Amino acid sequence: MSGNGRQFNVVGKSVPRVEGADKVRGKAVFTDDMRLPGMVHGKLKHATVAHGRIVSIDVERARQVPGVLAVITGEECAKPYSVNNYKPSEWPLAKGKVVYCGEAVAAVAAMDEAAAERAVELIDVQYEELPVLLDPREALSRDDARIHDWAEHNIGYEGVQQFGDVDDTLEKSPHVVENSFYSSYTHCGFLEPQSTLADYNTGTGLLTVYTCNQLPHYLQQTIARTLDQRMEKIRVVIPTVGGAFGGKTEATPSCLVACMLSRQLGRPVKITYTREEVFHQNKGRHPAHMTMKMGFDNEGRITALDFDCLLDGGGHSSWGFVVMWFIAALTHLPYKLPVVRYKGKRVYTNKPTPGAQRCLGGVQVRMAFESMLDMGAAKVGVNPYDIRMINAVEAGYKGPTVIEVRHAEFKKCLESVASRSGFVEKYGKLPYGRGIGMAGGHYSTGGAFLLYPSFRPHSTAQLRVDTEAGVTLYIGATAIGQGAMTVLCQMVAEELGVDYREVHLVCQDTMLAPMDNGTYDSRLTYGSGHAIKNAAADIKAKLFDVAAIMVGAGKDHLECVNGEIRSIYEPNRKVAFKKAVYQYLSSVGPLFGTGEYTPPQPKGDYDGKLIGPSPAFGFTAQAAEVEVDLETGQIKVVGYWEAGDCGKAINPMSVEGQVEGAISMGLGATFFEEMVVDANGRMLNPNFHDYKMPTALDMPELQTEIVASYDPTSAYGNKEVGEGPVGPVIPAILNAVYDAIGIRFTEVPLKPEKVLWALGTIEAPAERRLHVSSESTYCARRGCAPDGSSLQEP
Amino acid sequence: MKRVIELTINGSAYDVVISPQDLLIDVLRQKLDLTGTKKGCGQGDCGTCTVLIDGRRALACLTLAIACEGRQILTIEGMEKHGVLHPIQQAFIDKGAIQCGYCTPGMVLSAKALLDEHPAPTEHEIKLGISGNLCRCTGYVKIVEAVRDAAARLQAAADCGKGA
Numbered sequence: 001m002s003g004n005g006r007q008f009n010v011v012g013k014s015v016p017r018v019e020g021a022d023k024v025r026g027k028a029v030f031t032d033d034m035r036l037p038g039m040v041h042g043k044l045k046h047a048t049v050a051h052g053r054i055v056s057i058d059v060e061r062a063r064q065v066p067g068v069l070a071v072i073t074g075e076e077c078a079k080p081y082s083v084n085n086y087k088p089s090e091w092p093l094a095k096g097k098v099v100y101c102g103e104a105v106a107a108v109a110a111m112d113e114a115a116a117e118r119a120v121e122l123i124d125v126q127y128e129e130l131p132v133l134l135d136p137r138e139a140l141s142r143d144d145a146r147i148h149d150w151a152e153h154n155i156g157y158e159g160v161q162q163f164g165d166v167d168d169t170l171e172k173s174p175h176v177v178e179n180s181f182y183s184s185y186t187h188c189g190f191l192e193p194q195s196t197l198a199d200y201n202t203g204t205g206l207l208t209v210y211t212c213n214q215l216p217h218y219l220q221q222t223i224a225r226t227l228d229q230r231m232e233k234i235r236v237v238i239p240t241v242g243g244a245f246g247g248k249t250e251a252t253p254s255c256l257v258a259c260m261l262s263r264q265l266g267r268p269v270k271i272t273y274t275r276e277e278v279f280h281q282n283k284g285r286h287p288a289h290m291t292m293k294m295g296f297d298n299e300g301r302i303t304a305l306d307f308d309c310l311l312d313g314g315g316h317s318s319w320g321f322v323v324m325w326f327i328a329a330l331t332h333l334p335y336k337l338p339v340v341r342y343k344g345k346r347v348y349t350n351k352p353t354p355g356a357q358r359c360l361g362g363v364q365v366r367m368a369f370e371s372m373l374d375m376g377a378a379k380v381g382v383n384p385y386d387i388r389m390i391n392a393v394e395a396g397y398k399g400p401t402v403i404e405v406r407h408a409e410f411k412k413c414l415e416s417v418a419s420r421s422g423f424v425e426k427y428g429k430l431p432y433g434r435g436i437g438m439a440g441g442h443y444s445t446g447g448a449f450l451l452y453p454s455f456r457p458h459s460t461a462q463l464r465v466d467t468e469a470g471v472t473l474y475i476g477a478t479a480i481g482q483g484a485m486t487v488l489c490q491m492v493a494e495e496l497g498v499d500y501r502e503v504h505l506v507c508q509d510t511m512l513a514p515m516d517n518g519t520y521d522s523r524l525t526y527g528s529g530h531a532i533k534n535a536a537a538d539i540k541a542k543l544f545d546v547a548a549i550m551v552g553a554g555k556d557h558l559e560c561v562n563g564e565i566r567s568i569y570e571p572n573r574k575v576a577f578k579k580a581v582y583q584y585l586s587s588v589g590p591l592f593g594t595g596e597y598t599p600p601q602p603k604g605d606y607d608g609k610l611i612g613p614s615p616a617f618g619f620t621a622q623a624a625e626v627e628v629d630l631e632t633g634q635i636k637v638v639g640y641w642e643a644g645d646c647g648k649a650i651n652p653m654s655v656e657g658q659v660e661g662a663i664s665m666g667l668g669a670t671f672f673e674e675m676v677v678d679a680n681g682r683m684l685n686p687n688f689h690d691y692k693m694p695t696a697l698d699m700p701e702l703q704t705e706i707v708a709s710y711d712p713t714s715a716y717g718n719k720e721v722g723e724g725p726v727g728p729v730i731p732a733i734l735n736a737v738y739d740a741i742g743i744r745f746t747e748v749p750l751k752p753e754k755v756l757w758a759l760g761t762i763e764a765p766a767e768r769r770l771h772v773s774s775e776s777t778y779c780a781r782r783g784c785a786p787d788g789s790s791l792q793e794p
Numbered sequence: 795m796k797r798v799i800e801l802t803i804n805g806s807a808y809d810v811v812i813s814p815q816d817l818l819i820d821v822l823r824q825k826l827d828l829t830g831t832k833k834g835c836g837q838g839d840c841g842t843c844t845v846l847i848d849g850r851r852a853l854a855c856l857t858l859a860i861a862c863e864g865r866q867i868l869t870i871e872g873m874e875k876h877g878v879l880h881p882i883q884q885a886f887i888d889k890g891a892i893q894c895g896y897c898t899p900g901m902v903l904s905a906k907a908l909l910d911e912h913p914a915p916t917e918h919e920i921k922l923g924i925s926g927n928l929c930r931c932t933g934y935v936k937i938v939e940a941v942r943d944a945a946a947r948l949q950a951a952a953d954c955g956k957g958a
Contacts (some may be wrong), residue, residue: 023895026830026870242896481894664933
């Protein structure tokens with residue numbers, strides 16, 4: 001039964017990637033691989049100060065360099081931009097002032113890269129330096145040194161959500177725990193540097209933009225608005241994307257500048273970032289200073305949460321207000337939370353701007369929340385596994401917000417990791433220095449509202465079936481390495497009974513493919529699934545009129561399987577799919593089908609309500625076993641278990657790859673990754689040598705499992721999988737380290753020196769205030785470890 | 795001073811005009827359109843530009859083109875023979891070792907260098923062999939599986955060759 005129930009022919013199979021052969025042969029074309037006739041090269045000049053007024057820019061010497069065709073500055077820029085055009089602050093080239101070191105201030109186009117580089121060096125920019133604010137806590141108190149004139153106290157966004165009487169509930173709760181946390185300043189770390197090839201056609205006025213971006217339709221809007229170019233005269237084409245992880249959801253200055261230069265010169269202009277420029281462009285994770293106060297009843301049920309979250313926003317607006325409210329929304333799952341107050345602030349600082357990174361908002365919340373759960377469990381006197389089971393949400397859960405959980409197998413995930421890791425047997429009983437920790441998580445499957453104000457469908461699919469191209473799917477979806485192309489082809493194949501490798505896919509092109517909200521918030525497979533199913537139903541409704549006569553069965557009794565259209569009841573009554581298509585084209589005409597999808601629109605009346613509700617949520621539970629080397633401070637992960645509820649896995653092999661990749665990103669953030677700026681705001685590690693990401697040697701053995709699940713609200717039972725699994729990694733490790741040595745680390749990355757500082761083996765530098773705390777319950781529970789005396793007081 | 799040198803790449807000879815400071819990565823990508831070799835960092839940290847020079851792993855972003863005269867360069871474009879993928883390439887597809895694909899060419903060449911030297915590597919040897927190649931997508935699990943699978947395929951092909 002194709003698509004009507006839980007039996008599938010193609011969906012649910014671990015088939016290889018449709019684009020795999022191109023990628024493994026080096027034939028997949030990434031933007032920087034492209035070259036067009038007459039193409040020239042662009043290069044950006046970057047600010048050398050983190051905060052300063054631009055006094056003058058002298059471009060004369062740059063213009064004299066042989067081969068230089070154009071030099072532009074912020075004076076040529078029409079408008080600033082930001083995500084959703086909410087508090088736009090960023091210009092293609094800085095105008096008036098720079099707000100972080102590395103911000104683009106001028107650009108050159110030249111016949112070759114060498115000439116462009118020489119010219120950029122000769123641009124002379126004079127700055128009047130302004131106070132550099134690097135810590136959001138300091139920035140808040142420096143209204144005298146506003147980073148943006150309109151941002152009082154440097155606050156970009158702030159908001160409060162309150163459900164119930166938090167103070168009263170906490171007052172009456174028998175157990176209350178409180179702690180502060182700091183999540184670090186990490187970078188998406190995609191391997192393909194951003195690249196744009198802009199091609200303005202002076203004859204037609206059409207600007208074609210080839211670039212690596214996750215949201216081509218949204219980028220088209222940004223270009224239109226920022227460069228005063230009509231939408232219909234912009235075509236965004238996305239070649240192969242070499243990783244994105246949220247960091248390619250926005251326009252880069254280089255993309256907009258390439259468009260400006262191409263329009264000025266009337267020839268194709270390519271700009272590809274160096275790795276250093278990628279780090280300065282950043283748009284990775286928001287560092288968060290978080291304080292949580294959580295109450296529990298005597299059984300371990302959470303009674304209330306008071307949550308303060310201060311986000312370090314860097315120089316520009318980016319996804320700031322979305323991150324601030326998403327953190328609030330993600331607090332409400334995967335545990336029942338009846339009473340909660342969230343106070344969020346996102347503050348500008350003079351650092352490269354954080355934006356969206358995989359599991360946006362979830363990493364910060366989970367780090368704090370899951371640590372608090374373990375602290376609460378110790379206080380109440382229950383096992384960390386039990387406290388999670390007691391509070392875990394189930395299908396049908398609706399808390400105080402507009403967020404509704406229509407389907408959940410979170411408890412199955414918790415049960416699976418607990419039993420596979422031997423959690424209950426090991427917890428608190430391993431030798432000192434060795435410990436086990438657990439954490440849960442979830443993520444939304446696309447928001448309920450569009451990124452840009454509009455009421456049109458979020459996902460659209462068009463199918464064309466004929467004898468010339470066979471089956472062709474036109475869809476606005478963008479593949480960023482997650483395997484979207486393959487699963488979309490699997491869905492079409494499922495519906496029309498053709499081989500998934502035979503489906504032609506036209507996507508990543510705003511002119512050829514219909515509008516789509518974009519690849520973010522794990523929305524693609526769910527939304528596209530519905531749209532594809534609807535488009536295929538449209539095709540079948542038309543085609544079966546003809547096929548029914550050919551087969552000699554009622555049109556409602558037909559299905560498409562294995563290249564045939566056949567009667568459900570008498571499978572021998574059948575006709576070849578191609579033959580029916582030929583007949584349809586000859587007797588009726590062209591065969592097109594259209595489908596769309598828009599998530600349910602929840603109603604509510606509180607600030608930030610638009611961000612958080614989702615048609616479905618994926619869930620994950622993880623456990624880590626660690627060994628702490630007390631002499632070196634090194635932490636070794638000796639076991640790692642995960643169980644995930646992604647609904648029906650369309651392609652289990654791809655799901656495993658997503659989960660494994662997500663965990664590796666989480667482990668990087670736990671142990672190594674942190675962008676570091678000096679006292680002047682200059683980044684000290686804008687390269688992969690000093691910004692450490694996990695290599696194959698750093699990875700522990702990962703034992704992942706897809707739990708049996710099917711979300712009936714979804715076209716194929718599927719839900720989110722690619723983002724949620726990043727979230728629990730940090731707290732699973734932090735909880736395991738606590739179990740091992742009785743020290744609760746509340747900041748990452750957890751470098752060996754921090755472990756030694758905390759153990760008292762070596763003295764921490766005076767200026768280094770380490771986020772760690774300890775709980776008296778540890779010694780009692782362990783019957784006081786021999787090294788218990790070395791534990792620090794909170 | 796520009797000069798003409800002959801480079802042997804994937805068994806074919808190319809005459810290229812280069813400056814002494816030209817890097818192999820730029821010559822491959824910009825002058826010869828061999829864009830399968832990727833530039834991820836330009837600083838020798840990420841491994842996406844990995845090629846084999848006389849059978850040994852080399853980072854094309856740190857290698858001067860002029861130093862490659864008279865040497866055999868193998869890039870990803872040279873792995874496929876007569877339209878048939880190399881067993882390592884096929885294993886990467888079958889085992890789901892490819893996500894965004896940006897690290898893939900370099901990863902495949904590192905795997906080849908490893909398996910040429912150690913036809914039956916241990917898990918640790920595999921991880922060591924690809925530890926100079928970053929991958930941000932996969933967590934390496936399926937890449938390690940693919941290399942192990944490729945070793946078995948190559949071994950089976952070698953055994954088959956002996957028997958014949």
